[in-house]
Amino acid sequence: MATALHPASAAAEPSWKHGVSYFGEFKYPPDFEHYDYVNPNAPKGGTLVLATDDNWNSFTPYLAKGNVPPGVQHLFSSQPFFYDGLFSASDDEIGSFYCNLCKEVMVSDDFTWVRFRLRQEARWHDGAPITSRDVRFTFEHLANNSGFNLQAAFGMVDSVEIHTDHEFTIHLNDKNGLNAGVIFSLGKIAILPEHYWLEHDNTKTTLTPPLGSGPYRVKEFKQSRYLIYERVPNYWGRNIGPHRGRHNFDIFRYEFYRDSTVAREAFRKGLIDYTMEGDPRYWYEGYDIPASDKGWLIKRKHTYQFYVGLLEGLVINQRRKHLQDIKVREALVLAFNYDWYHRVINQNIFIKPYSYFSPANFSAEGLPNEAELALLEPFRDGLPERLFTEPLQRPISSGRGHNRSALLKARNLLREAGWAIRDGVLTNADGEELTLSFVIQTAGQKRIILPYVDELSRLGFVPQIRMVESAQFVNLMRNFEFDFRFGQLGVAQPPGVEIVSYWDSKNAQLPNTRNLTGIESAAADEMVIRLMGARSKKELIASGKALDRVLLWNFGIIPLRAVEGPSVVYWDKFGRPPFDAEIRTSFPAAWWYDEKKAARIELIN
Incomplete structure (x- = not known):
């Protein structure tokens, strides 16, 4: 070949x-001389300031x-x-x-x-x-x-x-x-x-910037404060096709902000040049400042299709004894009011994810087709029978109030799983209460789960929210000490080795694993192998859809937001190509600093 x-x-x-x-x-x-979406004669110079947490x-x-x-x-x-x-x-x-x-x-x-x-x-x-x-x-x-x-x-x-x-x-x-x-x-x-x-220890962490090869090198930094990269003028690749017209800023400066609210305010004051806004509240109203009225702030949607899948989801840890029953996990998924969440929290501006591969053409839809059935049939005994007979549908509601029909289904499933309400709390035959720990890191995550916690309490769960700092979060994750956490599962197009780390059974019990849910499924293992071994588009789509079905019917994640291009806001002091590349907006690589635009803004500030 x-x-x-x-x-x-x-x-x-x-x-x-x-x-x-x-x-x-x-x-x-x-x-080739250069990519079509760059300006090969873009000027070099200027500074781009970005925030990082x-x-x-x-x-x-x-x-x-x-x-x-x-x-x-x-x-x-x-x-x-x-x-x-x-x-x-x-x-x-x-x-x-x-x-x-x-x-x-x-x-x-x-x-x-x-x-x-x-x-x-x-x-x-x-x-x-x-x-x-x-x-x-x-x-x-x-x-x-x-x-x-x-x-x-x-x-x-x-x-x-x-x-x-x-x-x-x-x-x-x-x-x-x-x-x-x-x-x-x-x-x-x-x-x-x-x-x-060979002259340094690559088994240890270091705060000495190592030798690099790329278009930028470290100029200056202060840990947990800032990091400055400078462009390498004699970069070896500057005249080959993949790089001509790119890497135009002389300086990249990253400013560290632990709190997104402080970072957002720094942007509004002009201390940060560009930001990605993931909170619909601020996207609609957070940048209504005089600079915006003067046309100095630009809001736009960038393209991004290199990855599909979940930009954000609520992960259910099925390693935990009380979450190993698929009926309990399905009840937890049913209790989440998707339509209310997308109307109120997301304000309907983000793509609703219905799949682990949204919005790719290997997302599962309807019932399995003939090619999918050929892959899934050998594992029928270990899969829910409904996978073969019913299309999986997320609970639908008006987006207002409680989704009573979904809560009723969830309550019936919990009863079938052996959990009954006693004194308002779900309790099993041994007298154990069904508690749930949510381990989170930000106020934004807390805002998302509070309405869900309210629904779970109505069902008789005992939810507990733990907001922790980074080091504690890492330790808790290493030891799988959580019932729910937020997670991200981006999958390359076409899928790459990341799907092995996400869903292969061998990784389920490893510390710091990317198999977040702890799924151990022979069917998922085989579908991963089939997807990684696909030699045609037909095989790719069939194995992808089959894997998606196995994962969806496992009820391991509550999908919150699909991978999509970011909503961005930036100060209008940059030049950019006349059109965005179809698959990914080439920021910052193909943009450049515009001295005239920047001077106009700086005169006012």
């Missing part, structure tokens, strides 16, 4: 390509301990700019990645190996060349020093075989299935400098 990975090319010999594509076609040719305490990437600052390693919604990865994603395509550190790539027909040729010009910030040894060091670091989630996600990497300084092969096992999504995941990892870390 050619590296383009198109199923129709299965008989072809592997060949060198300028990237990898799940669906077999590239929008951009080899040695990341309480970072280390610069060591991919370590089981410590928290790294923004920009150092790949995150759910952004690429690193301190380090480079093997691939670069274009913001106007789904399922295509282009060579970045690599010049060419070749993938075997069965995806068990992928061979890379590195760019000769790729350099670390000290001028040393980026070599195959750096790649091998990075994946060994992941295997030996990263957390359980990353180790599980990249457990398919058996070895990195070095051929020359600039050519190597990554050998993969197919324990969890192999497809193009796995290859994409390899390319997202920030490659680390072996020669630097």
